[in-house]
Amino acid sequence: MGLTQSKNSITLRIRTGDQKGAATDANVYAILYDTSDNESEKILVDNFWKRDFKIGALDTFDIELPESFTEVKKIELWTEKATIELTSTTWFIQTVELVRGFTRKSVVFPVFRWIRPSVHYFLYPWNTFLPQNDPDKEQRENEIKYTREMYKLKYQRGRPTMLESLPADEEFSDSYKKLLFTTKLEVKLKNWISSITTDSWETLDDLTNIYYKEGITKPKVCEYWHDDTWFGYQRLNGCNPKSIKLCEEIPSKLAVDEEMMKPVLDGETLEGLIEKKRLFYADLEILEGIGHNQRFDVCVPIALFMLDYEDELTPIAIQLQQRKGRSNPVFLPTDDHYVWTLAKMWFNMADSTCHQISAHLGLTHLLMQVVVLALHRNISVSHPVYKILAPHTLFLLAINFNAFKSLVNPGSLTEKIMPIRTEHMFQLIDKSLKRWDFLGDGIPMKEFQSRKVDDPKVLPKYYYRDDSLALYNCVYKYVSNYIDIYYADENDVDNDWEIQNWIESMAVGHENGGVQGLPMKDGKGHVSSKEELKDILAVIIFTCSVTHAAVNFLQYEEYGFPANYPSMLRSPLLKDKRPKTEKDIIAALPNKATTFDVLTLTHVFSQKGTNSLGDFETQYIYDPKAVGCVKVFQSDLKRIGDGIRKRNRTLEVPYDVLDPANIPNSISI
Numbered sequence: 001m002g003l004t005q006s007k008n009s010i011t012l013r014i015r016t017g018d019q020k021g022a023a024t025d026a027n028v029y030a031i032l033y034d035t036s037d038n039e040s041e042k043i044l045v046d047n048f049w050k051r052d053f054k055i056g057a058l059d060t061f062d063i064e065l066p067e068s069f070t071e072v073k074k075i076e077l078w079t080e081k082a083t084i085e086l087t088s089t090t091w092f093i094q095t096v097e098l099v100r101g102f103t104r105k106s107v108v109f110p111v112f113r114w115i116r117p118s119v120h121y122f123l124y125p126w127n128t129f130l131p132q133n134d135p136d137k138e139q140r141e142n143e144i145k146y147t148r149e150m151y152k153l154k155y156q157r158g159r160p161t162m163l164e165s166l167p168a169d170e171e172f173s174d175s176y177k178k179l180l181f182t183t184k185l186e187v188k189l190k191n192w193i194s195s196i197t198t199d200s201w202e203t204l205d206d207l208t209n210i211y212y213k214e215g216i217t218k219p220k221v222c223e224y225w226h227d228d229t230w231f232g233y234q235r236l237n238g239c240n241p242k243s244i245k246l247c248e249e250i251p252s253k254l255a256v257d258e259e260m261m262k263p264v265l266d267g268e269t270l271e272g273l274i275e276k277k278r279l280f281y282a283d284l285e286i287l288e289g290i291g292h293n294q295r296f297d298v299c300v301p302i303a304l305f306m307l308d309y310e311d312e313l314t315p316i317a318i319q320l321q322q323r324k325g326r327s328n329p330v331f332l333p334t335d336d337h338y339v340w341t342l343a344k345m346w347f348n349m350a351d352s353t354c355h356q357i358s359a360h361l362g363l364t365h366l367l368m369q370v371v372v373l374a375l376h377r378n379i380s381v382s383h384p385v386y387k388i389l390a391p392h393t394l395f396l397l398a399i400n401f402n403a404f405k406s407l408v409n410p411g412s413l414t415e416k417i418m419p420i421r422t423e424h425m426f427q428l429i430d431k432s433l434k435r436w437d438f439l440g441d442g443i444p445m446k447e448f449q450s451r452k453v454d455d456p457k458v459l460p461k462y463y464y465r466d467d468s469l470a471l472y473n474c475v476y477k478y479v480s481n482y483i484d485i486y487y488a489d490e491n492d493v494d495n496d497w498e499i500q501n502w503i504e505s506m507a508v509g510h511e512n513g514g515v516q517g518l519p520m521k522d523g524k525g526h527v528s529s530k531e532e533l534k535d536i537l538a539v540i541i542f543t544c545s546v547t548h549a550a551v552n553f554l555q556y557e558e559y560g561f562p563a564n565y566p567s568m569l570r571s572p573l574l575k576d577k578r579p580k581t582e583k584d585i586i587a588a589l590p591n592k593a594t595t596f597d598v599l600t601l602t603h604v605f606s607q608k609g610t611n612s613l614g615d616f617e618t619q620y621i622y623d624p625k626a627v628g629c630v631k632v633f634q635s636d637l638k639r640i641g642d643g644i645r646k647r648n649r650t651l652e653v654p655y656d657v658l659d660p661a662n663i664p665n666s667i668s669i
Helices: 137-150 174-181 184-193 204-212 228-237 258-264 270-275 337-378 384-393 396-406 413-417 422-435 444-450 463-486 490-494 497-506 530-552 555-559 582-588 592-605 624-648
Strands: 009-016 027-034 058-064 072-080 091-100 105-115 121-123 244-246 279-283 302-307 313-319
Touching (some): 105 121, 204 582, 228 337, 258 313, 337 384, 337 396, 337 422
Antiparallel strands (some): 091 105, 279 302, 302 313
């Protein structure tokens, strides 16, 4: 039974973390301090009839304070060993909440840190301070030093910074592990594959028939994968929607001319299409010089697209290598049907390599890993920037750490389903990261402008662009309103040594970094203004949520039918226009075992197992001044989602991957 509520009674609510090892059975003590510099006696925080401080538990304690006690301004808290042998002394606290007497006035002390034995911690209401304003700078610095010991780094030449080992804070929850590593589809497919006696497909119908086995989902793309308008649509709203560019002159390496192209231009000319801004191209030249498994052919293609009079983007020429030559013809829609189909498949195979290794693994997972590792090692959990970013770091380090053990290693599944080996993956990742500009490519409008596809009148039906811009503006507004609360002027930014250490550690050339395009000063990463800081935070949140969703959650729909977006092709590279047959298409496709691996992997990757953007798994922002920013953010996201769903009702192929309801907060898969 609790105490009779009076103005001097306090209810203390302590939330223990839900990560591995978070519980404690040590004795917990507290001293409360008020605004008049009074302090309570040493209090044993204990309910003698139950075991307190279990993993994920919320424990409540009733405390009586002296008559003279005013508003609590801080809590001193620590643990001590009991007389019996303890199983756990280190303890992770999420929050401490203090509810005062019959007024029920509540104050939250966000903790989010490990409490080490016999170390006294001072906790403050709302606990949100710039380092220069923190009332306990020494405690704050000691905590950062402790965190650096937990997040030890490993360096390998030509690779982004990695972790030596995964801290307990970063491990998957039990429920999330179950989602990742147990999938009904995998079991169903294994049972089905084991019953197959041959390893090769006989007809294209064989591929579509697999989806009728035991309720396996059939990708919608099975119905229209061979259409030219779909091939164009993939450049706009597929897994890799950032390759299309406005064509202002025909690339010199592309062997096309007016006479050759006349039959496919619907009465137009190349020059006329350029003038009308209706000619576009996609050049996968980033693959040039990247090694591959010598058992398979690869290509480095470039393709030309025309915007037709129904505003559909359609391919009009595909060249599979970068240099002109007799064995490198330009393939056209007027060629033999199966030759043209194979040309599109070879382009998509190369595009899938760019997608998986560059756009997906390199420019979301590994790029943001550099950011998040630097965040943990340089910024206190008491920092307002930590609190706004923390929900967007959930499980990122865990998914990367586990993926590198199982998927990005010699002999791994990735090497079995793609024509690229691990060392070549890192060549492409390194090349991608060196090209990527944080405040150029990271800000969507600038990135679209660089490809000259930012104008909806020039390139309609580019839903990825339209949704991205709306969502980035929403994220930036959220960040801007939040940062304005804590930084009065540029001096506050310049004097924030934690932010400066963080940016310096990320910037290219520093041993902990490797990110291009951050602001610099005297050869080091340095933020000089609130606007620069806002841009950086908006890019991080946007990349961890929106960008990753765009390149991740369409994987099963795209890769689930291998002829649509093949991860590898087994036949020799197409080098002439001799007629082909359906058997040639079948011969090029991965065998049944590889198809099973692709279906299983992309099905797992396409699962959304965490909360939607703005609906945070853990609340970090408690400061009353900032809580309103979160509410406005959530309201803006709802409005954007409503608009996307309204538009999609008018589309034959709805683009819903960037509906905020379908976007997780973080790179958690």
